[in-house]
Amino acid sequence: MSSNNQDFFKRVHQVATLIPVGRVTSYGAIAQYLGTKSSARVVGWAMNAAHGDLSIPAHRVVNRVGLLSGKHHFEGTNLMQQLLENEGVVVKENKIQNFKEIYWDPCKEL
DNA sequence: GATATGACTAGAC
DNA sequence: GGTCTAGCCATAT
Numbered sequence: 001m002s003s004n005n006q007d008f009f010k011r012v013h014q015v016a017t018l019i020p021v022g023r024v025t026s027y028g029a030i031a032q033y034l035g036t037k038s039s040a041r042v043v044g045w046a047m048n049a050a051h052g053d054l055s056i057p058a059h060r061v062v063n064r065v066g067l068l069s070g071k072h073h074f075e076g077t078n079l080m081q082q083l084l085e086n087e088g089v090v091v092k093e094n095k096i097q098n099f100k101e102i103y104w105d106p107c108k109e110l
Numbered sequence: 111g112a113t114a115t116g117a118c119t120a121g122a123c
Numbered sequence: 124g125g126t127c128t129a130g131c132c133a134t135a136t
Binding site: 068 | 115
């Protein structure tokens with residue numbers, strides 16, 4: 001069933017789109033919300049696929065420590081940080097400062 | 111079809 | 124308490 005695979009991506013994209021402005025989440029959180037909690041990496045791939053879609057705020061998704069691990073996949077060197085700061089997220093040295101405060105858990109919020 | 115890789119995470123040492 | 128290893132699942136070669 002190839003539909004399932006695409007459905008997984010679709011869900012990841014959906015959740016990413018639901019992330020409120022000024023909030024961030026982690027790959028594992030999305031993976032857990034989708035049921036595949038062990039597949040945080042796959043969420044990263046989904047984000048990679050979502051990278052082509054400007055409607056998906058991939059910059060709001062970081063790793064579990066609030067580090068902009070995916071910033072290398074964005075254009076330039078600090079585009080991801082710029083986007084986050086533009087939304088009011090405090091980022092320093094490619095790491096979200098008040099990560100715990102702005103952390104958005106889809107499993108709880110949704 | 112098998113192997114390698116990756117935007118991760120949790121556990122072990 | 125910091126570093127390393129293994130597990131996870133989908134994509135790419």
